[in-house]
Amino acid sequence: MxxxxxxxxxxxxxxxxxxxxxxxxxxxxxxxxxxxxxxxxxxxxxxxxxxxxxxxxxxxxxxxxxxxxxxxxxxxxxxxxxxxxxxxxxxxxxxxxxxxxxxxxxxxxxxxxxxxxxxxxxxxxxxxxxxxxxxxxxxxxxxxxxxxxxxxxxxxxxxxxxxxxxxxxxxxxxxxxxxxxxxxxSGELKATQHVSFFGRYKTVFANKSARFDLIASMMVSLAFFAYITAVPFVYLTVFGVSEFVFSLLFAATVFALMTAHLINSKLVVRKGSKRMLKYGLIVAVITSSLLVVVTSLELPLTYIVLTILPLMGSISMIAVNADALILQNFSHQTGTATAVIGVLRFGIGGLAGPILAYFYNGTAQPFSMLMWLSILVVLLAQLPRMLNDKKTKDIS
Missing domain, CATH: 1.20.1250.20 (MFS general substrate transporter like domains)
Structure with missing residues (x-):
């Protein structure tokens, strides 16, 4: 370029x-x-x-x-x-x-x-x-x-x-x-112009090192859409806040997302995407677990907000680093890889509404459980890499 x-x-x-x-x-x-x-x-x-x-x-x-x-x-x-x-x-x-x-x-x-x-x-x-x-x-x-x-x-x-x-x-x-x-x-396209349309997708899905990051990107998207789908009901109906307060709470979440991206942009060059994804995942596991406890005990709204803000920030940190790790595997198929990320993200995100509707019980618990389970799947997908990195570090 x-x-x-x-x-x-x-x-x-x-x-x-x-x-x-x-x-x-x-x-x-x-x-x-x-x-x-x-x-x-x-x-x-x-x-x-x-x-x-x-x-x-x-x-x-x-x-x-x-x-x-x-x-x-x-x-x-x-x-x-x-x-x-x-x-x-x-x-x-x-x-x-x-x-x-x-x-x-x-x-x-x-x-x-x-x-x-x-x-x-x-x-x-x-x-x-x-x-x-x-x-x-x-x-x-x-x-x-x-x-x-x-x-x-x-x-x-x-x-x-x-x-x-x-x-x-x-x-x-x-x-x-x-x-x-x-x-x-772009100046990098000519090398793969002979590859067929479907061949490009085959190349992306055949890359083993990208699969676990695709799972991470997909599942944090399910957690994100669970929040987007459920939060109007949780804030406006369960806790009965006004539309004005709801807009402030929603803006606070966006601010948390932006803050997480700012932190990531400052640290990722030194720490690397793998480590930043790990940090985000640790925060997500802790805060999503706390959110389940808070909703199960039906604690006041303040506790929901205090767990939601760092949880949403950590989700965004996981997503951006997972995407970066995926793209680093494809120097000549970044468009195809982006398409795969987007389709999986929107596809799984579209399931949030039906899942929450099926488990609806008039409380905030279904949405907190869905976010928690989504993060657990990310943890299971990333655990082999984290253990392998630790083993490599111990050997060296």
Whole structure:
């Protein structure tokens, strides 16, 4: 990759590309009731467009992942952002829920062409310090879901739900403009252009050293989506907090995630991704176990928050280092590896809702148990490596 572009410029650009989908998801959440009324449908139908978006995004990752290893990355970003802009403009003219849903599906599918290249670009830029670059990008990107609902609500006060998608279009046009000017093309792609589409997936799944990190990435995603799915019920219904207090608690969680990424970015160069993943896992095991105790004893909300914040921070630390370790195994299949990570992450994350619904008992205990069990699976997957590293250290 060309090194003429400063990391201080390139990393915010990559973060802004990655923020497209979180903004597309979170900006319109406050407008769902208005969309339902305007399109003469019910709330469940509009809520389903969120699931449809996630499905479209996962399918897009499967399709564009191998292409990101074959064609120039900047070209894919331009295609993805341009298609997203067209789909978003078309949403302004949707007059029924079927059209709206179809456009959301396409919007998500084409946007993945832009985002799937970002981890590979970071890997190429940071080499063995990939986790540091991923932490920086994640830290910047997390501002999007933190402020998006508030921005969406403010736009609704001024205008309509269509205005939300106008603002989203303007944002993506700006990102596309900077991408075309600043994002360099990859210089590492030619070596594997002869490999078939499915051959690239075979290469990723055949890599034994990446399997346990894929399990870690997948299972912490289940824990993360368990939190996202359950926390409105836990805070608003079980503990009866106001919407304002809920927004503060949610913002505190995002701040904990950003803090964890900041800590990781400062330490990972010295400690390495394996050790940082281990540190995050230790904190996750302790705090998830405490969360089970707290919910079982039905202790006050303060205790829930004090365990949730470090738990969510540790989950993000595990995820970013697991992803970095996976990508380090694939110098020429980073797009495909990113697709595999994304599909497994969204696929397992989609199970959180049905699992929590099945074990629903009106308390916070099912969500705490699901998070705890997810972390235990990560521990079991990482334990052989941790024991092997200890044995190697003892021998040396």
């Amino acid at each position: 060309q090194n003429t572009i400063s990391k201080k410029i390139l990393l915010p650009l990559l973060a802004s590309i990655m923020a497209v989908s979180p903004l597309a998801i979170d900006l319109y959440l406050p407008a769902m009731p208005q969309i339902a009324d305007d399109l003469s449908t019910n709330m469940p139908a509009v809520q389903n467009t969120l699931s449809i978006y996630l499905i479209g995004y996962a399918l897009g990752l499967l399709f564009f992942g191998p292409l990101a290893d074959k064609y120039p990355r900047r070209n894919l970003v331009i295609i993805g952002l341009s298609g997203f802009i067209l789909a978003t403009i078309a949403l302004l003219f949707a007059r029924d829920i079927e059209t709206f849903t179809g456009l959301r599906l396409f919007q998500a599918f084409i946007s993945s062409a832009a985002t799937v290249v970002v981890p590979g670009t970071i890997r190429e830029l940071y080499k063995k310090d990939t986790a540091k670059g991923l932490s920086y990008v994640s830290m910047i990107m997390m501002l999007a879901p933190m402020i998006a609902p508030a921005i969406g609500s403010a736009i609704l006060l001024i205008h309509s739900w269509q205005a939300i998608f106008v603002v989203l279009t303007i944002y993506v046009i700006a990102v596309l403009t900077f991408t075309a000017k600043l994002l360099p093309n």
